[in-house]
Amino acid sequence: YLLKDNATSVAYLIPLLQRLKANIGHKALVVEDSPTIRRYICQLLKKQNLTVIEAENGEQALALLTTTDNISLIITDNDMPKKDGISMIQEVRHQYHRNDIAILGLSASNDHTLTAQFLKAGANDFLYKPFNQEEFYCRIHHMLNIKDNVKQLYKMANQDTLTGLWNRRYFFANIPTTKTWKNIAMIDIDHFKTVNDTYGHDGGDAVLVTISKIIAAHFSEAIVARFGGEEFCIYYHGDPDVFLQTLELVRTRIETLTIPYRKAHIKVTISIGVTYACNSLDHLIKQADDKLYLAKQQGRNCLVQ
Numbered sequence: 001y002l003l004k005d006n007a008t009s010v011a012y013l014i015p016l017l018q019r020l021k022a023n024i025g026h027k028a029l030v031v032e033d034s035p036t037i038r039r040y041i042c043q044l045l046k047k048q049n050l051t052v053i054e055a056e057n058g059e060q061a062l063a064l065l066t067t068t069d070n071i072s073l074i075i076t077d078n079d080m081p082k083k084d085g086i087s088m089i090q091e092v093r094h095q096y097h098r099n100d101i102a103i104l105g106l107s108a109s110n111d112h113t114l115t116a117q118f119l120k121a122g123a124n125d126f127l128y129k130p131f132n133q134e135e136f137y138c139r140i141h142h143m144l145n146i147k148d149n150v151k152q153l154y155k156m157a158n159q160d161t162l163t164g165l166w167n168r169r170y171f172f173a174n175i176p177t178t179k180t181w182k183n184i185a186m187i188d189i190d191h192f193k194t195v196n197d198t199y200g201h202d203g204g205d206a207v208l209v210t211i212s213k214i215i216a217a218h219f220s221e222a223i224v225a226r227f228g229g230e231e232f233c234i235y236y237h238g239d240p241d242v243f244l245q246t247l248e249l250v251r252t253r254i255e256t257l258t259i260p261y262r263k264a265h266i267k268v269t270i271s272i273g274v275t276y277a278c279n280s281l282d283h284l285i286k287q288a289d290d291k292l293y294l295a296k297q298q299g300r301n302c303l304v305q
């Protein structure tokens with residue numbers, strides 16, 4: 001197909017191959033009441049390495065969405081019994097953002113306002129039937145590329161590259177600012193400078209990765225962020241006693257741990273400052289930071305609340 005198509009330039013070929021590879025494992029939902037057209041669209045999508053599921057109308061599509069994970073793409077007709085494409089899209093958009101599920105609308109109608117109607121309802125793109133096969137592919141690639149790029153940018157903007165933890169930006173953007181009780185902990189690795197001086201920066205990085213994994217594993221229901229160098233902040237919206245117990249558990253786990261690095265076994269400890277109050281986030285972080293400072297003064301490897 002690639003070689004037969006004289007519209008395919010070399011500049012298009014490489015991104016196309018990347019796209020075909022990226023499509024593996026992605027699911028497309030085809031919503032179309034005409035069995036012939038549905039079969040044709042499914043065939044086109046399968047050629048693009050997409051896994052395809054089918055619905056005969058908007059109602060069936062919405063039901064499938066609730067029971068199927070990882071749908072990346074919806075291709076939908078408009079005129080269908082039970083629920084039309086535009087109404088279906090409006091409902092999908094209550095739950096899924098255009099960067100989570102990309103939607104391409106299709107219609108054989110000669111109503112020229114349909115493009116705008118589909119786009120306003122939340123479709124990422126629209127095509128009139130019958131469509132040119134190459135145009136169909138180009139538009140799908142374009143939608144999926146944008147979706148993937150946004151996902152990657154989101155990751156880059158919100159996650160710490162070394163540890164995979166959330167970053168400061170994500171932390172402040174995702175914690176309720178309303179007056180509600182909050183558990184905040186500030187964690188700092190003790191004498192981390194010595195780790196770097198003894199084992200080199202790579203050794204320090206290995207420690208940061210391991211410590212981050214341990215903290216994250218114990219706080220799956222909290223927001224764990226790397227605030228700076230070897231400093232972590234945790235927001236937990238639950239029982240303060242559970243929070244304290246879990247922090248103590250993390251502290252003792254790290255205390256008894258040896259981190260293998262090249263031929264060495266690195267040992268570190270952490271100090272923790274904790275606060276629980278109904279206050280502004282900035283104030284709570286300042287409080288936790290002050291407690292952390294006390295923990296350092298009290299000899300490190302301890303928790304101060």
Ligand code: GH3
Pocket residue numbers: 162188189190191192193194196200201202203204205208228229230296300
């Ligand atoms: P304290 O017990 O008082 O916290 O002592 P410390 O040595 O841990 O404190 P300090 O803040 O002086 O040192 C933190 C060090 O962390 C200094 C900096 O070079 C190092 N650091 C910051 N970011 C990174 C990183 O991404 N990787 C590595 N390997 N080191 C880092």
Ligand code: MG
Pocket residue numbers: 032033034077078079080
């Ligand atoms: Mg139809």
Ligand code: MG
Pocket residue numbers: none
């Ligand atoms: Mg310090």
Ligand code: MG
Pocket residue numbers: 188189190191192193230
């Ligand atoms: Mg430190």
Ligand code: MG
Pocket residue numbers: 188189229230231
């Ligand atoms: Mg520090």
